[in-house]
Amino acid sequence: MKTAYKYRAYPSKEQKATLNRQMLLSKELYNLLLEKSKAYYKETGKTLTEYRMNVWITQTKKEKPEFTELHSQVLQNISKRVSDAYRHFFRRCKEKKQGKTVKVGFPRYRKFVSSLTYPQLGFKIKKKNAELSKIGSINFVNHREIEGKVKTLTIKKTKSQEWYITIAVEKEDKPFISNNKPKTGIDLGISQYVALSDNTIHQNVKITKHQRNRSRLLQQNVSRKRKGSRNRKKAVIRFARYSEHIARIRQDCLHKLSYNLVHSYSFIAYEDLEIPNMVKNRRYAKSISECSWGNFTQMLQYKAESAGCVAVTVNPQHTTMTCSNCGNMQRMSISQRTFICEKCGMRKDRDINASVNILGRALNSTSSNFDSKTVKATEGHSGSQACGDNVRPSARKAVAEEAGTIRVAS
Ligand SMILES: [Zn+2]
Secondary structure, three states, X not given: OEEEEEEEEEOOHHHHHHHHHHHHHHHHHHHHHHHHHHHHHHHXXXXXXXXXXXXXXXXXXXXXXXXXXXXXXXXXXXXXXXXXHHHHHHHHHXXXXXXXXXXXXXXXXXXXXXXXXXXXXXXXXXXXXEEEOOOEEEEEOOOOOOOOEEEEEEEEEOOOOOEEEEEEEEOOOXXXXXXXXXXXXXXXXXXXXXXXXXXXEEXXXXXXXXHHHHHHHHHXXXXXXXXXXXXXXXXXXXXXXXXXXXXXXXHHHHHHHHHHHHHHOOEEEEEOOOHHHHHOOOOOHHHHHHHOHHHHHHHHHHHHHHHOOEEEEEOOOOOOOEOOOOOOEOOOOOOOOEEEOOOOOOEEEHHHHHHHHXXXXXXXXXXXXXXXXXXXXXXXXXXXXXXXXXXXXXXXXXXXXXXXXOOOOO
């Protein structure tokens, strides 16, 4: 299992200058590599591989000795970033051909690079500082012990000029043990952030009017300053600091909520939402992107396994329109907050009714999924059925065994 630890770092004044200089050089190299691979593609019709980029870097170092200011691994990481950009571009092209609504943009030239990555070598982590080759030993706040094998180290500067060190590690997989708590379905919404099938509702933090106003004011302050001036720079930092502060408040709430959920349920089913599609609806765009459902479901997914919980996605089609009691389908306008079944007369909160349907759908498809060879078919990103792409095999097995349907050969 891959995890990452993030620490606040405090480089000295000189180190900051070195880091900024190295980031500037990284940006130059990134743009050079992009240009190079564009030209290469025009000439040969092939993409420039990461390996070839690295060879080219070594040659260029002789002509441009300033690149030797960076550690060689950091330089190689930049060619990885370029080829990743290409890979994502090709992936999105493919997805678009398959009929998905994705934006396809060709890799762009960078205006700045705000992080440096040491992929394998060139750094040493100590108790209170990290020694980075060609930069020096940088102090950081070690608030949490690192477990697992250290893979990479990234030093990053935020827009508000704060520095962070992120350490990626590889942990050993522990066998999956279910926490034997009840099962639940989740309906994600705007007015009620999370509605569970056992009638509980959890809210997200609301950004207050005061916070919104302050944010707007700080943004206005930026636009009032002359471009390129020192005061503008200061205003940008002030605005960035406040935005990051609010982002942390949201993040904190989502972390706590997802933590609580995976520890109080053994099975969580949620809707597979296509968020980019939904944001297109302009009336809801702002409130939807403020909800950060994608972020939240990601947290559920990665926290689930170690908490003994299985999180699965379900196709959300018609979950709000269907009666969770008798299965009757009826129209539901957005303003209708309670579901009143025309057939059996059941009354339930709109979102809770949906969450019951989501749980039902997940339990149905998990048992049938393991029944046949469809497990393989639901792997990958195309399937939106329950127990799809994001469920680890071990967790999958646990669901199947619990459902009591079939035995999974391991
Ligand atoms: Zn009904």
